[in-house]
Amino acid sequence: MGGKATTVALPYRGRVTTALAPPRATAVALTGLTTHRGDVCVTDAVTFEIGTGEVFGLLGPNGAGKTTLVRQLVGVLRPDEGSVTLLGRDVTGNSRAASEHLAYLAQTEPALHELPVGLAVESVGRCRGLSKATAGAATTALLDELGLTELRSRPLCRLSGGERRLAELAAALVADRPLLVLDEPTAGLDVTARRRVWDALRTRRDRGVTVLLVTHNVLEAEQVLDRVAVLDRGRVIACDTPGRLKALVSDDVRLELVWRAEPPDHPLRSRALVDGRRWSLRLPAAEARDALADLTSGATLALLDDFTLATPTLEDVYVALGGRDNDLERG
Amino acid sequence: MNGFAALYGGQVSRARAARVPLLFVATLQSLGILLLLRGVVDTTSDTTAQQVVAGSTVLVVAFVALNLLAQRFGALRASGALDHYATLPVSGAAVVLATAAAYATFTVPGAVLTAVVGALVYGLPLGHLWLLVLVLPLAGAGLAGLGASLGLLAPRPELATVLGQLGMSGVLFIGIIPAARLPEVLRAVRAVVPSTYAVDALALSFRTRWDTGLVIRDLGVCVAVAVAALAVASVAFRRAVRA
Numbered sequence: 001m002g003g004k005a006t007t008v009a010l011p012y013r014g015r016v017t018t019a020l021a022p023p024r025a026t027a028v029a030l031t032g033l034t035t036h037r038g039d040v041c042v043t044d045a046v047t048f049e050i051g052t053g054e055v056f057g058l059l060g061p062n063g064a065g066k067t068t069l070v071r072q073l074v075g076v077l078r079p080d081e082g083s084v085t086l087l088g089r090d091v092t093g094n095s096r097a098a099s100e101h102l103a104y105l106a107q108t109e110p111a112l113h114e115l116p117v118g119l120a121v122e123s124v125g126r127c128r129g130l131s132k133a134t135a136g137a138a139t140t141a142l143l144d145e146l147g148l149t150e151l152r153s154r155p156l157c158r159l160s161g162g163e164r165r166l167a168e169l170a171a172a173l174v175a176d177r178p179l180l181v182l183d184e185p186t187a188g189l190d191v192t193a194r195r196r197v198w199d200a201l202r203t204r205r206d207r208g209v210t211v212l213l214v215t216h217n218v219l220e221a222e223q224v225l226d227r228v229a230v231l232d233r234g235r236v237i238a239c240d241t242p243g244r245l246k247a248l249v250s251d252d253v254r255l256e257l258v259w260r261a262e263p264p265d266h267p268l269r270s271r272a273l274v275d276g277r278r279w280s281l282r283l284p285a286a287e288a289r290d291a292l293a294d295l296t297s298g299a300t301l302a303l304l305d306d307f308t309l310a311t312p313t314l315e316d317v318y319v320a321l322g323g324r325d326n327d328l329e330r331g
Numbered sequence: 332m333n334g335f336a337a338l339y340g341g342q343v344s345r346a347r348a349a350r351v352p353l354l355f356v357a358t359l360q361s362l363g364i365l366l367l368l369r370g371v372v373d374t375t376s377d378t379t380a381q382q383v384v385a386g387s388t389v390l391v392v393a394f395v396a397l398n399l400l401a402q403r404f405g406a407l408r409a410s411g412a413l414d415h416y417a418t419l420p421v422s423g424a425a426v427v428l429a430t431a432a433a434y435a436t437f438t439v440p441g442a443v444l445t446a447v448v449g450a451l452v453y454g455l456p457l458g459h460l461w462l463l464v465l466v467l468p469l470a471g472a473g474l475a476g477l478g479a480s481l482g483l484l485a486p487r488p489e490l491a492t493v494l495g496q497l498g499m500s501g502v503l504f505i506g507i508i509p510a511a512r513l514p515e516v517l518r519a520v521r522a523v524v525p526s527t528y529a530v531d532a533l534a535l536s537f538r539t540r541w542d543t544g545l546v547i548r549d550l551g552v553c554v555a556v557a558v559a560a561l562a563v564a565s566v567a568f569r570r571a572v573r574a
Contacts, residue, residue, distance in 0.1 A: 076417045076572050095417045095572070104418040111412035114345040126337030127419040135337075 024051035026085075027179060027210040033072055033082035035234075042068045043079065044234040050227075052178075055201060055211040059221045059314060060231030066214045067107065069231070070183050073212065074104045086179060102179040103128070105172035107187070117159070117167045118143065118152035121174050128175035135174070142170045146196060161188040169197060173204070180204065183214045198224050218315045222246075230318055237321045242314055249312045249320050253288045255281045257295070258306040266300065273319075277305070282316050334421040335429050342433030350437045357394045358441030361387045364507065365449050372509070377455075377538070379509045384449030385533035386507030388463070389470050389526050391442040393502040395434040396474035397481075398495040403430060404482025404571075405491025413483075413572045423568030424476075424561045431475030435467070442467055450537060459536035462546065466536075469553035470529030474502070476560025477525055483567035506530045525560055528552040 028050040035043045043065045050056040058066045071077040073084055078093030085091070091098040112120040118139055125135035143149045146166050156164050169185050180201075186194045201211055201224060215221055221228050222242050229239040238245055257279040263269065268291060272279035283291065288309060295301065346353070365387040372379050404427075407413055416426045443463060450457050478495055485491035505513070505521045513521060521527050532549035535542060 071414070074414075074418050076414055078573065093573075096420065096422070099418050099420040102418070104414070106411065106414050108411065109415055110410040111407065111415035115341055116344065119341060119344055123337040123341040124419065127334040127421050129333065129420070131333070 024053060026050070027052040027054070027087055028056075028073065028212065029083075029085040030069075030073065031083050031085070033069065033079045033084070035068060035072065035077070035079045042234050043072070046082070046231075046234070046236055048229050048236060048239050050210055050212060052210055053205055053208045054226045055205050055213060055224055057221050057225035057228040058212065058214045058231055059216065059218070059228050059318070061216055063233075064231040065234035066216075066231055067183060068234075070104075070181055070212070070214055074098050074102060074181055101177060102181055103172045103175070103177040105169055105180075105182045105185055107183045109168040109171070112168060112171060113157040113164075114155055116153050116155050117148055117170070120156060120167060121170045124171040125174040128177070130175050138174050139170075142173055145200060146170050147193075162190055162193050165189055166193055166197070169200075173200065176207075176209070178209060180209060180211045182211065184216070185213065186215070186217065186220060194220070218313050221314050228314070230314070230321065232318070232321070238317065245314060245317045246312055249282065249316050251284055252282045252312055252316065253285050254308075254310045254312060254316055255283055255288045255291065256306075256308045256310070257281075257304060260303055260305045264300065264303055266295075282312070282319065334419070335425045338421060338426060338429035339432055342430050343436060346433050346437060353395070353399075353434070353437050354441055357391045357438045358444055360394060361391045361441065361445040362448060364390065364503070365445060365452065368507065369452060376509075378511070378534075380453035380455055381534040381537040382509045382530065383507055384446065384453055384455060384537060385530045386503075387449055388442050388446040388533060389466070389506055389530050390499075390503055391438050391445055392435065392467060392470045392529075393474050393499050393506070393526055395438045396431050396471050397478040397498040397502065399434055400427075400431055400475050400478035401482040401485070401491045401495025401498065402488070403434075404479045405485055405488035405495075406482075408483055408485075408491075408571045408574075409488040413568070417568075417572040423565040426568065427475060427479040427561060427564045428472065431471055431479070435471045435475075439467065446533070455537040456539055459538075459541060462533060462536040465550055466529050466533045466553070469550065469557050470526055472557035473525040473529070473553060473560045474498075476557065476562075476564040479564040480560070480567040483564070483571040502526045525556045528556065 026049045031047050033043050033046040034041070046069055058069065060066050068077065072079050075084070075091050075093060075095035075098035083090055083092045086098055086101045089097065121139040121142060122135045125138050126132060130138060143152055146169065148163070148166055148170060151159060151163060151167070156167050159167060165185065165188050172180065172182060186197050189197065205211060213225065225242055227239065227241050228245065229236045231237070259277045263277060263279065268279065268281060272281045292307065292309065295304065295307070365383065368383050372383060446460060446463060447457065450460070477498065481494040481498060482491040485494055501524060505517060505524050506526050510518060510521055528549045532546055532553060535546050535549065
């Protein structure tokens with residue numbers, strides 16, 4: 001995956017190589033999207049492109065502006081400045097025009113909650129232009145793919161949170177739109193269901209469907225995304241493949257320490273991100289090795305409940321770029 | 332049309348759970364008012380009787396289209412559910428109409444029952460009652476547009492409920508009480524209330540002398556009101572989505 005690379009200055013600690021343009025034909029182009037809510041800048045000159053058949057992610061903590069950005073992309077919100085182009089057509093603030101090209105899964109879909117699963121999916125398919133028979137067949141296939149066949153006649157409001165989310169996703173996937181915009185589709189799902197969703201997305205990517213996936217789950221971002229834009233306080237602070245972004249901090253390792261009781265007065269404390277009894281440090285490899293040797297050789301070892309050394313994740317990239325630690329979900 | 336049918340099917344399925352109380356309340360409310368007024372108004376006046384029966388029948392529609400729809404769209408707006416419809420290739424007016432039609436499906440028996448019982452109780456002819464086939468959808472569309480707009484524009488769902496109930500009370504008061512007995516000011520208000528022309532058109536069906544010209548005039552106004560109300564609801568829908 002080799003996109004057009006440019007070096008951009010970031011507002012925080014450094015400069016990173018950033019691929020704002022996709023490696024293939026452009027399916028989605030956001031240009032300078034800026035939105036103010038009172039004095040707060042919710043999205044700040046957001047610019048990137050998504051290629052056809054790409055699984056592109058928006059990663060960022062709660063309140064980073066992901067959902068606002070997505071609602072602008074699907075046309076329900078008009079930005080103060082900037083434009084949204086889908087498959088070559090300007091759809092800025094025009095959800096009706098955007099709906100011809102995309103399917104959108106919001107964070108919650110209360111409009112569907114009182115409908116049986118099968119009817120919810122089928123009626124969305126028919127709204128997207130499928131005949132009753134085709135929508136019925138597509139519903140059957142989708143429910144089978146997502147493991148929901150036995151729940152077909154049960155109303156969404158009577159399902160567990162995870163089952164409901166899968167049913168909502170099924171409604172988004174019906175009728176094969178060329179662009180899928182999914183706002184945290186795996187929120188509340190168990191591991192098995194999450195993998196089923198990831199498989200469904202990969203299948204569609206292989207068919208040439210473009211996917212924009214909003215997540216604050218680092219594991220999901222690393223497993224599924226071709227490229228990812230990291231959002232913080234309404235700004236894109238990095239945009240590239242997960243691999244290239246992680247290479248930014250590849251010389252470092254993450255050292256996690258969990259203390260049995262009140263943490264001691266240790267020199268590492270001043271460099272750690274402290275969350276109760278848990279300390280998290282990102283250190284050069286040699287320094288981490290020395291620190292761990294020091295911690296495990298003396299009396300300090302008895303105070304430790306657990307320790308781990310790990311290679312960097314996108315969360316480390318996020319923190320290195322100035323994001324706040326513990327904002328992202330690791331599971 | 333396929334999209335409208337799908338939305339309608341979904342809304343019917345959703346409303347099915349509440350159909351019994353919905354039928355019960357909408358029908359009994361109007362029948363109760365009809366019978367109550369039997370002992371109050373001058374039943375020797377054909378015009379009064381026609382208006383009472385027509386007003387009570389349209390009230391069944393108003394209960395659903397104004398009151399319940401204002402509540403429904405207020406709740407949809409508050410829960411963020413409008414994004415779902417806004418990102419489907421269907422118009423806001425189709426969403427409003429499909430929802431109204433779904434609710435109305437369960438009120439047709441109540442409206443017909445009210446008209447028939449009213450005609451029998453007040454001794455009115457039933458020969459032109461087929462006019463209900465035109466009056467009910469047109470009144471429903473006009474009032475649904477108004478009810479949906481109230482729900483979509485109200486800043487809070489509780490306020491949407493209050494506005495819907497106030498609107499229904501207005502239809503009740505202005506629709507059922509004969510125009511000649513209303514104060515001057517309210518007669519002017521009556522002229523701009525969407526349901527007025529549906530009540531007048533239906534009242535014409537109870538006359539012994541059929542007047543095609545008057546019926547067409549009132550139904551024409553109903554069509555214009557319905558189109559305007561749905562246009563307003565469409566704008567309100569877009570506005571609520573962006574709020």
